[in-house]
Amino acid sequence: MNLDGLILYDIDDESDRNEAERPFPFVSTMDPADYLARHLTAWIIPTVVYRVVGKYPESRLRRWLSVQEPDRVLSVFVGSSSRDKEVATSLTRSQELRAEVGPDLLLGGVAIPERHTRGGDEHLRLLAKQAAGCSFFVTQIIYDVNAAKNLVSDYRFECTARGLAPAPIVFTFTVIGSLKTLDFLNWLGIDVPRWIQNELMHSENPLAASREQALAAAVDLIAYCRRLGGLFTTQLSIIAQAL
């Protein structure tokens, strides 16, 4: 595979976000920063290291930020999965730390089309993150292309209205191998359109069907963004082994 980049996610339980039972038990994973440092020493392709900042004390984040090589590492800070969760470091404080200790480290933010469907203001959140130092965005897993287009569209036109250059958005797609994973996507709050769910439920090979769907969605979104113009977009396919 010819990769343009790699994203190392920082997995959090997030059970506080949803009262329903988590379809897969939560398994703690290695800190992605440690993983990169220990196991990918020969890796030269740009790597985006996620940081669920609430998990780490300020001192640890500060140390990490101070030793990153900005031509090799980028980061995405993820805030708390719910308002009541206790955090070691807040998202705002982490953004301040980065501005202070590692201003050259490219920082990205999370973009959630479903939040735009519910509240209609995700494009404003993106602009606020941009003002706090974010220079790119990574979306949550996309199954609802329409929702993604709505967000991109509102973001694009708001950028124009404010005279800002839109930041690149990395769209995330995934394939699913079983219906239990479909439950998990629902649990995570990802809108999977009914016709796609039907297709997966009636398919003899959900993995192949979802691969085809993800590909079609990606092609559709890329074509849309090109047509929209002025918005540089990258597309990334992720096959999460855990799924």
Add this chain to the structure above:
Amino acid sequence: MNLDGLILYDIDDESDRNEAERPFPFVSTMDPADYLARHLTAWIIPTVVYRVVGKYPESRLRRWLSVQEPDRVLSVFVGSSSRDKEVATSLTRSQELRAEVGPDLLLGGVAIPERHTRGGDEHLRLLAKQAAGCSFFVTQIIYDVNAAKNLVSDYRFECTARGLAPAPIVFTFTVIGSLKTLDFLNWLGIDVPRWIQNELMHSENPLAASREQALAAAVDLIAYCRRLGGLFTTQLSIIAQAL
């Protein structure tokens, strides 16, 4: 233009359905059955004549049904636009009349993807209409392709579950020439996705933009229905002059 068929709509006010002001004033139009009889005598292409059945007394519907040539004329019966509206003839009664007086006249029903988005049971309504004699469906104007796919998908799989052959669905698309028409679509209860609204609002040529959108939506839906298989679908572009 090479036409496979023609649809003559029967326009109703429908102001009872929506408290907001109608963006365009309602103008009574000629009964489409009269229009066909008087002005399209040399017309040999199959014509679907809409009948807002509540507007006509039973005797008039009965007379009309008894003189139609089934190889030339098809009909779609449209029920009341709201539950409280007084009707001359009910939808159920009209269906009975047709079974009695004109059983060879092909009868179609209206399919509304937006109703499926809200209630999730439009596919069951289609099956009930099928049981009452409908052998094809015509959708409301489609701007939300996802909603249309959801309806088609649920309908298709429910047909399979019941061992029924799915009836052909005629998808309806339209172009709009001004933003006032966009208001009118909203007023009619048609979901126009936000990104499409944005595109039209920022376009110097909404007519050309919406033509492109309608074409893309049609291609997408046709490809989807082919892939779904077993569902014969027709696609129809309508340029309503009134819009």
